Amino acid sequence: MRQKKKNSKFLKIITLLLSMLAVVPFSYAESQEFSIGVYYPGIGFKYNIAPKIGLEARVQSEDKITVLGARGYYYLGDKSNVTLFTGAGLHTITFKGDSSEGNGTALEGFIGGEYFIMDSLSLQMDMGMAIISLLDTDNSITESGGEFTYGIGMNWYFGGGMKK
Amino acid sequence: MRKILTVLLVTFLFASAIWALGLTGAIKNKVKALDEKVSERRTASNHAPIITSLTAATTTLYNSESTTLTCAAYDPDGDPLTYTWSPNVTSNGQQATFKAWGSYLPIVSVATCTVTDIYGISTNTNIKIMQDVLVSTVIFTSFFCNISEVKNITPLGAVNPEGGHIFPIDHIYVYFNDTSTAHDIYAPAAGTITYIQDESGEYGVSIKFTDSLKCTIGHMTKIEPGLTTGPVNAGQKLGANEPWLIGNTELYVTDYGSKTNFITPDRYSMNGETTRYCRSPLKYYNDPLSAQLYAKVNRVGEPKDGRVDYDISGKLIGNWFIEGKNINNSTASEQLAFIYDVFFSTVMDISSGNGFGMTGLYNVQSGAASFETVSQATGKVSYKLLSINSGDLGQQKGLMIVELIGENKVRVEVFAGSTESTADFTSNAKIYDR
Numbered sequence: 001m002r003q004k005k006k007n008s009k010f011l012k013i014i015t016l017l018l019s020m021l022a023v024v025p026f027s028y029a030e031s032q033e034f035s036i037g038v039y040y041p042g043i044g045f046k047y048n049i050a051p052k053i054g055l056e057a058r059v060q061s062e063d064k065i066t067v068l069g070a071r072g073y074y075y076l077g078d079k080s081n082v083t084l085f086t087g088a089g090l091h092t093i094t095f096k097g098d099s100s101e102g103n104g105t106a107l108e109g110f111i112g113g114e115y116f117i118m119d120s121l122s123l124q125m126d127m128g129m130a131i132i133s134l135l136d137t138d139n140s141i142t143e144s145g146g147e148f149t150y151g152i153g154m155n156w157y158f159g160g161g162m163k164k
Numbered sequence: 165m166r167k168i169l170t171v172l173l174v175t176f177l178f179a180s181a182i183w184a185l186g187l188t189g190a191i192k193n194k195v196k197a198l199d200e201k202v203s204e205r206r207t208a209s210n211h212a213p214i215i216t217s218l219t220a221a222t223t224t225l226y227n228s229e230s231t232t233l234t235c236a237a238y239d240p241d242g243d244p245l246t247y248t249w250s251p252n253v254t255s256n257g258q259q260a261t262f263k264a265w266g267s268y269l270p271i272v273s274v275a276t277c278t279v280t281d282i283y284g285i286s287t288n289t290n291i292k293i294m295q296d297v298l299v300s301t302v303i304f305t306s307f308f309c310n311i312s313e314v315k316n317i318t319p320l321g322a323v324n325p326e327g328g329h330i331f332p333i334d335h336i337y338v339y340f341n342d343t344s345t346a347h348d349i350y351a352p353a354a355g356t357i358t359y360i361q362d363e364s365g366e367y368g369v370s371i372k373f374t375d376s377l378k379c380t381i382g383h384m385t386k387i388e389p390g391l392t393t394g395p396v397n398a399g400q401k402l403g404a405n406e407p408w409l410i411g412n413t414e415l416y417v418t419d420y421g422s423k424t425n426f427i428t429p430d431r432y433s434m435n436g437e438t439t440r441y442c443r444s445p446l447k448y449y450n451d452p453l454s455a456q457l458y459a460k461v462n463r464v465g466e467p468k469d470g471r472v473d474y475d476i477s478g479k480l481i482g483n484w485f486i487e488g489k490n491i492n493n494s495t496a497s498e499q500l501a502f503i504y505d506v507f508f509s510t511v512m513d514i515s516s517g518n519g520f521g522m523t524g525l526y527n528v529q530s531g532a533a534s535f536e537t538v539s540q541a542t543g544k545v546s547y548k549l550l551s552i553n554s555g556d557l558g559q560q561k562g563l564m565i566v567e568l569i570g571e572n573k574v575r576v577e578v579f580a581g582s583t584e585s586t587a588d589f590t591s592n593a594k595i596y597d598r
Contacts, residue, residue: 039186040185040186041186041188042186042188060186060187060188061188062186062188062189062192063188063192065188065191065192065195067187067188067191089187091187093191095191095195097195097196097198097199097202098199098203099198099199099200099202099203099206100195100198100199100201100202104191104194106187106190106191108187127183130187130190132190132191132194134191134194134195134198136198136201136202139202139205139206141198141201141202141205142198143194143195143197143198143201144194145194147183147184147190147191147193147194148183148184148190149183149184149185149186149187149189149190150183150184150185150186151185151186151187152185
């Protein structure tokens with residue numbers, strides 16, 4: 001019962017966040033700084049607040065694991081259709097395993113690149129390391145440590161493409 | 165640009181081979197590790213449920229009766245419990261219904277309740293439910309031969325060690341006055357002929373009256389022409405006995421509602437079923453037929469029906485097998501019986517196979533300890549083996565010493581030809597149980 005309440009609250013937060021982010025494209029579409037991305041396994045909304053800095057809200061879900069967080073991008077430079085970046089992210093986690101159930105956080109650092117197929121569409125790949133901390137709330141048992149990750153996805157830029 | 169792309173792709177492919185895909189992939193690895201920790205913790209600290217009782221409203225059922233089973237249990241950790249039952253009951257959580265299926269013979273069924281906590285740790289317990297059968301109420305309306313032709317009836321409990329019958333026999337014998345003429349054999353009641361045995365001119369007919377009551381008539385030398393398996397009427401002619409070929413005819417009644425006193429009834433399964441569920445055929449007659457038949461019984465003393473089951477736990481009296489044997493895997497030489505005579509109900513008999521080089525039925529000396537009084541406390545007891553043959557009646561043919569060494573275990577030794585009154589056990593002693 002307690003977990004149901006927790007999930008319900010969490011879903012409300014996600015819905016609110018997504019609703020807020022959903023209106024952003026229309027507001028910033030003309031600015032060409034806003035993009036929406038589809039990643040495995042989730043979606044992200046990115047806004048470049050400066051020529052070399054972007055902020056992204058991400059929601060990911062897989063196998064009773066839900067991750068909600070933000071990523072910061074620092075663009076290292078670009079050549080032709082490729083833009084390299086590095087960055088860091090902080091995420092909150094809720095999960096339910098075979099025996100465990102609870103929440104946690106993930107702090108990640110990554111490096112990757114975007115390859116623009118079109119002015120408004122890019123393929124994104126990145127890899128990095130995540131420091132993950134989980135807590136089984138019923139038994140107060142924790143599990144922490146680093147994990148190497150890689151990600152793939154696609155970005156769609158509103159307003160004709162990212163400013164370079 | 166191409167170089168950058170190539171490096172990215174190669175690095176990416178390399179990474180994908182060993183790294184987790186997406187942050188959720190990495191988290192999955194951690195969740196799995198946490199699952200293991202939680203399981204270990206639960207295994208280490210969790211306690212199995214405890215079943216305090218498994219009871220039945222009644223543990224003996226007849227026909228298709230039902231009983232309610234109730235399992236009481238608790239979990240030391242306070243975890244919620246689930247109750248699962250063996251397939252032979254209809255489950256309803258802590259309670260279940262066991263329904264007898266109307267077995268034709270008494271059987272013991274076992275119902276099992278398993279109580280499991282939320283971590284999958286379980287405990288189970290059993291309860292035995294007896295599906296019993298009542299003695300049949302069928303009445304035989306016809307004797308299986310003409311009573312006027314009958315000389316006498318040997319009741320249950322005869323023995324014939326030389327013929328391999330060490331234990332009291334589970335059927336009656338009928339002898340005829342006139343041994344030079346054939347005597348017709350009839351069905352004692354309406355039923356169904358289930359089997360006609362033909363062993364080189366010796367016939368037997370089995371008739372089922374109900375699912376739990378049947379009879380077999382044996383020692384017939386003629387079978388009625390056209391007789392076949394199927395319905396048969398009371399008094400219907402089945403065949404005949406010709407005394408000059410077989411000197412008597414015999415009748416077994418197997419009533420699965422019958423209760424015999426064998427210490428371990430299962431030792432009389434299969435081939436022993438006619439003994440285990442044996443009942444005197446004369447009990448199925450009403451007067452005046454009943455009185456006429458009992459008047460023919462060749463036995464001094466009670467019960468006139470005779471008996472096959474003399475066993476009393478902890479006492480010498482009754483049937484014994486060489487240790488570990490049963491009716492199906494023992495030979496006559498591995499059987500021994502301490503019983504009362506079929507013709508004189510107060511005369512003690514020892515029926516012995518060839519286990520000690522002496523096969524036969526023997527009386528014992530006057531004043532010998534009664535079989536039903538000999539227990540472990542008695543210690544060693546000596547019995548003179550006295551001939552029952554008319555030529556040397558009462559002559560000592562050997563000596564048997566016995567000692568109960570367990571509730572139902574006895575040490576026995578026979579000294580063939582001995583005329584002594586007692587002896588000590590030697591390495592030739594044998595152990596019997598039952």
